[in-house]
Amino acid sequence: MGTRITVPAALCALLAILVAMTQKDILGQYGVTFLCSMGIYVILSASLNLVNGYMGEFSCGHAGFMAVGAYASSIAGVFLFVPDKVFGHPWLPMSMSIVAFPFILAIGFAAAALAGLVVAIPSFKTRGDYLAVITLAAGYIVKSAIENIEAVGGPRGFMGMSKVVQGMDTIAELPWMLIWIFLSVTFTIWILRRFVYSTYGKGIMAIHQDEIAAEIMSVNTNKMKLIAFMLSSGLAGLAGGLYAYLISFVNPSSFTILRSTECLVMVYLGGMGSLTGSVLSAVAFTIMLEFLKPLEQLKWVVIPLVLILLMQFRPEGIMGNRELSDVFPKLKRFYRFK
Amino acid sequence: MKKLLVALLVAALAIPAVAFGADTIKIGFNIPLTGDQPKVGEMSKDAAEMLQEKINGAGGLDVGGKKYKLEFVYVDNEAKPESAVNAALKLIEGDKVLAMVGPQASARAIPAAEIANNNKTVMVSAWSTNPKTTLDRPYVFRACFLDDFQGPVAAKFASGELKAKTAGVLYDVASDYPKGLAEEFKKSFETINGPKSVVAFETFTTKDVDFKAQLTKIIEAKPDVLFVPQYYNEVPLIIKQARDLGYKGPVLGSDSWGSAELMNLCGDDCKGQYFVTHYAAAGAKGATKEFIDAFTAKFKDTPDDVAALTWDATGMVLAAIQKMGALSNDLAKDRTALRDAMSTMRDYAGITGKMSFDGKTGDPVKCAVIVKINDKGEFAFHESVCP
Amino acid sequence: MALLEIKELTQRFGGLIAVNDFSMSLQGHELNALIGPNGAGKTTVFNLVSGFYQPSSGSITINGVNTRGMKPHQVTALGVARTFQNIRLWNDMTVLDNIRVSQHYRLGYSLMDSLLRTRRYADREAAIERTAMELLEFLGMKELANEYPPNLSYGTQRKVEIARALSTKPRLLLLDEPAAGLPSSDVVELIKLIGWIHKEFDLAIWMIEHQMTVVMSLCQEIKVIDFGATIAGGPPEDIRNNPTVIKAYLGDEAI
């Protein structure tokens, strides 16, 4: 059946084009890094949308989970491939890094998902703005905790990840981070789509719209909350891992409340409960961030103004809770809906 | 997925295709014009613009008999690591600069340095004191001395000149510069005055303004001197609160005090205190004085250490370019040549003192100055300490 | 074994005793009612049975399983479904999705299945959709499948809510004031529907209702509570002219 392969095919083609462009120097490192950060923002906003959009909670500690993921994968990578005064001699040869990288990212995912428990468990009883503050506190706790761990450099930050990426270049000179981030974005969207469109995942929307009804209509609300929070923070951790290897340096000050704010803005700008919206807004946001730089300070007056106006005209965000396939039903012909 | 494609096109267009002009030399500046320390960016930019005018005014930079006009490109790194990386790539690839000055603070300098080094482009950070910045990076240099030099200098001065047997330290645990310096100070002060001679070692977190809880503990420990390696916007509050709580002893500071703003904010509280820094504004002579006067005249604002260090960092780069003798128009070759010229720089006479690179690391060997804030509120030269 | 066995059920909220020493049992195919003046504690009983509250004392057993300490979704899995006094449909989901999601406890596939889209997932989703459509068709609401509840009339919303309850395959259906706020025409409709459901599905229905027409025309047995205490019980005609009941409803001066 053709609808099965159109999307994968399109994606492969796109990735091929991207890589080709880098090889032909049509797309330089700057462009690559720009696309990479865009991809990371997409992952962040899409994953936060699961909790803030689909489940209707107000989590503002996303940066904290990103930080956990970033540090976890960084440590894993350095532990495996880089001689380090704290983590000792490398365990694997450089050339293995390309094989190990998915696992390194997975570690970041897992660590962040576990950290998600800090928020998930209170969420059984605590809700709404009170839960919002718990997430906020969680964010601060993570940051402050990292600052107190000397082994990972405390406020001085942690580095060495670049070696791992260089290890991949020994296999072939490709824009590896771009490829990994491209794959991760695809993975994120894919996993979230499948989750929220399954009857299983719709339980989360049921919680959003009427928790009591959900509970009485046999939805195991606690379990669903657990899944939602852990999946969301896990994906944030994935984004963190990618961020760490893209910048090849992590320090606590890059995971402040401001980063969480950016995530929030992207989610609500895109529309609660719309993956398409999250992607759109993340892309729009990154473009604004980059191309309004000439405005210097004024940039941070203009961007919020733009967003405020947007919300005045579309109080439900760019997409509301609709998806691409709701706006262009014709698309359903090309890929399988739900 | 469509969106990615669109974004890609936009990004592709974004890269300005600037040709490498034959008789111009491009230097990039990777500085925080926005974000939480815009003052740093402003000062750096002002200093750079002044230098550019000076040189271009004199017909350009003379390299092997050929005059080159200077073109400075300023990119905002928003005081964010990822933006610093983007900015670095933009400068190195897009604008094809010969060398990059900044980022200033370590949190941005470290990741940007990685990029500069991988792209074999010289980068000079004016005041990044984190050892990691230049570690194993032949293309990365800095214009300031390191914590492991400044710390001991402060410790020696405290126990010598100030006759302190015990010391208290208050620093920001969430910011790498004060933390590093505080630890270095503690180490060397205790080697001089014996273990536990740092009787109080208290911390706070960035953006705090109420230090009374910590100060109360410090004062309870009765130190002979209070070492505060903090920025000029925090120092006034710390000293005021310390005095309110009844601390009478001297307060010793670090180069991060060195801003004209300090006195506007601090007033009489800071008078009579000492701090370690790169140069003394009051009673300065020669080039230093010229710089300060010119800067003050141009921007109605006394330059702080960032301005001075940026001036020197840029000056060093230009000196190194002249040292190269001539520019081939092959960018990669010039960048490498520049790197070699930098690493063998000897006794560059900057306004913040003489600087030399030993060819191994990107950390300069230079002297520190201890400044006394006199009763006129000027930063008066007290003594100079050399490694 | 009795379908529902309630023994000396008591519920206190702080000082107030909402339900006092309430006992009753259902064998499996009754159509009974629980009536009483406002604030008598009727809904509290339902909340206790559906596991929404934990009883202060007393026991509730469903098919011999004591529900103490169970969460509502577990109780539902035992075969107890309910509707709500004021309709609680998921308004941003289509009618079909409402009925899909309410089958959550017997989806029969795991998170991993849903992510990997395994064969089991496909089969089960298909089955769930089929069940839902069949149910809708059975209740003559097939064409509403893709409507959103807010676009439906109040009466229809009630009907959808009942359908949603039925989709959990209950052995016991609790209806909390199904006729509340319905125009009389719809009430007749509703009476028919409930009777028909009771006939067609193999289940017991227990309803709270104020409109006597509904109660009298449908129910076999009626229990009356006031201030949490049972004051009468029996077939409709007994209740209709039971002085204590009338007293409870109308106060003393009525007699």
Added chain:
Amino acid sequence: MGAEGLAFRAPFAFVTFLVLNQLAPGQDMLHTLMQQALNALQQGSIYALIALGYCLVYGVLLLINFAHGDIFMVGAYVAFFIASMAMGKYGLLPAGIPKWAVLAATVPLTMLLTSGVGVLIERVAYRPLRLKGANRLYVVITALMMGIILEYGNLSILGANRLSFPSLMPRMIFEPFGARITITELSAIVTCFAVFALLQWIVTKTKLGMAMQAVSYDKFAVPLMGIPLDAVIVFTFFLGSSLAGLAGLLYALNFPVLDPFMGAMVGWKAFVAAVVGGIGDIRGAFVGGFLMAFLEVAVVAASDYVPFIKPEMRDLVSFSALLIILTIKPTGIFGKPKTTKI
């Protein structure tokens, strides 16, 4: 014991705790404890003042007004300009007006102008959304954006230089029980308590207060009751923002270094405090503010006596404590659990 009790006892608990941990509580020890208690009290009064502003707006609109921290910043700047003007800085007024007069003029003017800013924001940014019936979270995000605009608007107008707030009070220091407290700190504490009392009175005793409660209870019924909804909301913002102005002024008197971002951090903390106290309840905000401060100070002060606690862990410990409080008491210290009628 009620959680209120817990909150009120926290300070004393930690003081006694320290005493017990000290083997020989000497005179110094007691002085230090007294001093720390005062420090916490003074820091708490600032938190509480800002938290009260959050709480007022939330209590009425269920809106987390994230711009509040930055309105507070605006307040400090407004105070700065009024004060400098009154001291003859811009030549509009003759120099040499006595400081007490300057202060007396600055307080009301600051409150008035700042509240203007708050009301304006409500009018241009929040009300349209409210009328469109947008999800309240969109209003929250708008508030966040407004905050950023205030910060960077200020930065791009006034530049990066920080301002030094003129000292409007004599540098007078009291020494109760060997501890030291300046007159500015004392005034902050006193004002905070006074404001709290005043608000309690307004909300519980006056007609407007009743109206405010009514609005928070049911936004739709209120107009039917003949209460002018918008008027009540405007009044709320007026009150809340003027408080922010007052807080800004007191803050500036105690910490005389102003920069555009000064509101952010303290704002977030005050918000956390308000919620932990039980947001929407005046007492909650008040207690929460002090609880926050006492926690922070306690960690620093206790670090010498308690193993594993280092002063660096201040945020770690204090925020963990707050997290735990909210987990145990899901609606904060004073917040009453919502009973959902089924």
